[in-house]
Amino acid sequence: MNYKNFPMVPRVIFGRGSFNQLSEILAPKRLNSHSPFIYLIDDVFKNNAWLTSRIYLAYDDRIIFISAKEEPKTSQVDELVEDIILSSKERPSGIIGIGGGTLLDLAKAVSIMITNEGEAKDYQGWDLVKNPAIYHVGIPTISGTGAEVSRTTVLTGPTRKLGINSDYTPFDQVFLDPELTKGVPNNQWFYTGMDCFIHCVESLNGTYLNAFSQSYGNMAYELCKDIFLDNNLTEEDTQDKLMMASWHGGMSIAYSQVGVAHAMSYGLAYVLGVKHGIGNCIVFDHLEEFYPEGVKLFKIMKTTHNITLPQGLCAGLSDKELDLMVNIALGLEPLWENAIGKHWKKTITKEKLKALYKKM
Structure with missing residues (x-):
């Protein structure tokens, strides 16, 4: 090895x-x-x-x-x-x-x-x-x-x-x-914080998971739950904890990888210029099949903080644009292998991804 x-x-x-x-x-x-x-x-x-x-x-x-x-x-x-x-x-x-x-x-x-x-x-x-x-x-x-x-x-x-x-x-x-x-607008604070939460969900549910990634991922995941589900934290506590969650979330993918949400949000960013944090949120909202627990918690966090995600982003896209999105996403092979396993190509088809994008 x-x-x-x-x-x-x-x-x-x-x-x-x-x-x-x-x-x-x-x-x-x-x-x-x-x-x-x-x-x-x-x-x-x-x-x-x-x-x-x-x-x-x-x-x-x-x-x-x-x-x-x-x-x-x-x-x-x-x-x-x-x-x-x-x-x-x-x-x-x-x-x-x-x-x-x-x-x-x-x-x-x-x-x-x-x-x-x-x-x-x-x-x-x-x-x-x-x-x-x-x-x-x-x-x-x-x-x-x-x-x-x-x-x-x-x-x-x-x-x-x-x-x-x-x-x-x-x-x-x-x-x-x-x-x-301090002073970060609520929406931006939420989208960027969710980037950390999604890092953790993807790392902790991935096939690349190991004790190194798991220890950092668990720490960041618990901090995110505190920050986005506990309304009793002071503003200072929230700032301190989210800064550490971000650090640990970043560390958790050093020895593992992210997964489906990141792969697909890269497609959104390339074709539509969607910013990374909000792009992850838009994609993750539709990924119950891959991350049932994480998506359930995400939806509760979204409601708790009065966040409404944009709808119908991909509705008016041509087949050519959708194909480009799909190809960008599929090109990120380590992310799919982490999310699904070595034989991911058997289940992750262009048609499947195109159908998912059309929901967004």
Whole structure:
């Protein structure tokens, strides 16, 4: 048996207000005065001095504000890398991503592409990255995606939506400051939190399950039940617990995989541009056949938090668009193998997936 030797985030700081230690932690990592730190920040913080005033810019350091309204794209990564290289006198000291999963994935991808030739689309897949990334830091401002801990950066490319999965992807440093998640709109909080819940359901019910994945998955699953079913938690408790659920949920799939909801939501994202969290929710709502217990709980959580999911997204799609969706989903073979087993192709047909998509 040949076991995978997975990398982990080597340094993590947790605590309310820990973001205030950012400059102190970055200082020793500065290569020289011509080697800037580049901050990629969700543009919802553009006029938010509460966050930006705590970022100490020195020498040629830069903040680049980026909209998270769309899923991150390989072309976007290439443009950012070109901009950073052309505007910096020397290779940057580090990339700091501040935001949700979109910004964290962009920060991971940019840090990889600064040291690897070609275009980001060339690295979509498993273990294709040759050179270590530059120093990169992840600071989530919404909890659930697990992007802060995972070894993948999910990108929509010219032909598919697929992550850059590599040992060089994980962050060198993560800040888990629950205070940064205050003020997230209820819908967004729910969809991103459900990304974590669905990670756990798919991991815990998968054929790849092992004691490593199970221990982290169970922890995150129980935390999600506390957060989304217990109305007696304070706002601070909710923020703290969801940040830890996200971390554990991300860890639970390091040694396993996600499953049907993620595979099918990739199809929705590629063809319709549906954001990852809400896409998972739209798909998961129809997956009783695969995850009866999880879907039952999900529906209770949805009602508890007054969430109404969009209906009829796929109603007006052409056969060509539906086929593309199905092919994107079917291309994610490890996810299907985890969900169904080695012989998944016998039961998961194009017709079956097309029928499922038509319900959404």
